[in-house]
Amino acid sequence: MRTPAGTECPFYYEDYYRGRDMQECRLIKRNPNSEPWQPSLCEDCPVPGIVRANGCPNLRLEARVGRRFGIFKRVEVGAYCIEYVCEVDEPKIGCGHCHEFTRG
Secondary structure (H helix, E strand, O other): EEOOOOOOOOOOOOOOHOOOOEEHHHHHHHOOEEEOOOOHHHOOOOOHHHHHHHOOOEEEEEEEEEEOOOEEEEEEEEEOOOOOOOOEOOOOOOOOOOOOOOOO
């Protein structure tokens, strides 16, 4: 679905049908340790870029709203691989193991 910032994101959801007024980030909603999500956070969110760059089915993302310098809110993303059970340092690239044997 298209976010308020204009990018496609599989975790963003909105519903305005018959007077409803609902917008949410389902990735952040899953994290109980996150601060509340706001539509303005979609502007600088790294998740749509990660999803476009890495289509690995083994990549799992976790996100939360954090604060930068204690003032500015932003989306912080963590990733891990469920195939090799490891944290992924660079989510746009992947874990480095899942696709090392594929032929191009």
